[in-house]
Amino acid sequence: MENRKIRMGMIGGGSDAFIGAIHCRAALMENQIELVCGCFSINPDISISSGRSYFIPDNRIYLTWQEMIEKESQLPKEQRIDFVTIVTPNKFHCEPALAALDAGFNVVIDKPMTYSLEEALQLREKVKETGLTLALTHVYSAYPAVKEMKKRIANGVIGKVRRLFVEYSQGWLTKRIELKGGNNAVWRNDPKAAGKGGCVGDIGTHAWHLAEYVTGAKVTEVCAELRHIADGRPLDDDAVAFMHFDQGFPGLLQVTQVATGEANNIRLRVYGETAGMEWRQMEPNILYMKWLDRPTEEVRVGNRYVYLSDFTKWNTRTPGGHPEGFIEAFANIYQNFALTIRAKANGEAPTEEMLDFPTVEDGVRGMQFIETMVRAGHNNDEKWQKWVEK
Structure with missing residues (x-):
């Protein structure tokens, strides 16, 4: 991977969301990641206004997650996203995660990982099949x-x-x-x-x-x-x-x-x-x-x-004497995840510290x-x- 920030796309997390802004702030904290696109809400107006609030150009603010994954996968390698973060209700975790992995994108998901155990098992198989990385944001362990x-x-x-x-x-x-x-x-x-x-x-x-x-x-x-x-x-x-x-x-x-x-x-x-x-x-x-x-x-x-x-x-x-709290703990997960996918992209073995984040196995359990x-x-x-x- 060339010397650049890792590009993130967000599904959910718009201005009407509970935890999306926390994820975004945390992801950007260590200067490893940049937010370049998103489908921020099932409400088109909220998705557009949320994307603009992050200064994302209109052509990379999407109205459905399906459109986002399809169009991002068609972009040149030097422009498209490296991973998707999914911050939606549980029912809408698995399908976009599977689609993202199929398109070659790594994935971060808010917990619990899926709507059902059957979906979790399906997602685990997809991670194994693709060899990509999935992080689960069990924030308190961070x-x-x-x-x-x-x-x-x-x-x-x-x-x-x-x-x-x-x-x-x-x-x-x-x-x-x-x-x-x-x-x-x-x-x-x-x-x-x-x-x-x-x-x-x-x-x-x-x-x-x-x-x-x-x-x-x-x-x-x-x-x-x-x-x-x-x-x-x-x-x-x-x-x-x-x-x-x-x-x-x-x-x-x-x-x-x-x-x-x-x-x-x-x-x-x-x-x-x-x-x-x-x-x-x-x-x-x-x-x-x-x-x-x-x-x-x-x-x-x-x-x-x-x-x-x-x-x-x-x-x-x-x-x-300078407390680190909730957002910093989220940032630890995003940092370790980002360093892991960077190391893997460069053909290097991630260190023990880099690999210290919840994975798809934690999601299944x-x-x-x-x-x-x-x-x-x-x-x-x-x-x-x-x-x-x-």
Whole structure:
């Protein structure tokens, strides 16, 4: 690949979207990527106005994603996009991703990866067939403190893991705001757009992914309860699960979107033989080390702290005391993805640091998590459900 920025096209993410602007800001942060085209909304007027707000020329603002992929693939190599980022409701993830891969474009997708497990398996096969790269934006695994947590557990700092707790609490769906329309609660509570899981798919997948990412262990079975606390809501808005992991330890997962007054409260605790660790998303630059025989230690993240692993420093931009948060975590995924596709295009092997982003395999496991949780939550006769690998 010549010495240039990597060209991105966006599907979804217009001015009426929930997360599109975050993706765009994050993608551009490290000066590796430029936004050159997009179909930003199913509403043509919004797509056009959104594209113009990014100073994209009218001939590269598309009215359908099909038109975008077709016309971009016909452009000369030195002009067309290198990858597509898909930030649409779950129902509209798989088809444009498959088309993009067929056209030779790499792909970034917001989580969960697809509408159903069947679609996820289909997408995995397409990635294998094309040899292209797919990144999934499980953003919380990209915080530097979470990466430090992962490395310390892998290096045996806390000994063998004995117990894990992960929770993700929100309160924005305490009332049935989806009935008012005009907000992002509408499609998230519509099984035809979101899929089988509500809260479980929207934030439960983040909690599950954090648990597997930091420990390196895989969930093997769950015992779950899914609830519809807001009267009449068709999808779950609250869930709890006991989990067994392949390394022999148990875990407890709690997720809810009806915790009145909560904003985005994520808390991850892992306990080993010699120490425990805790990370909270609301104060993301601190990792707590909990010792048996001395006071709790605050491990602070910053790019000048010599005690951090090189793996953590790779994903850290600022000196200590200057918090890195949500957008920077997204940027870590986009940076590592961009460096990976650049290395592959140049016939080079991506480094371990470059390859540190969620992939299509995480996407398949995320859909298996939703399926397993829903099956366990709705099966009164056999609450423990085995994780079925496919």
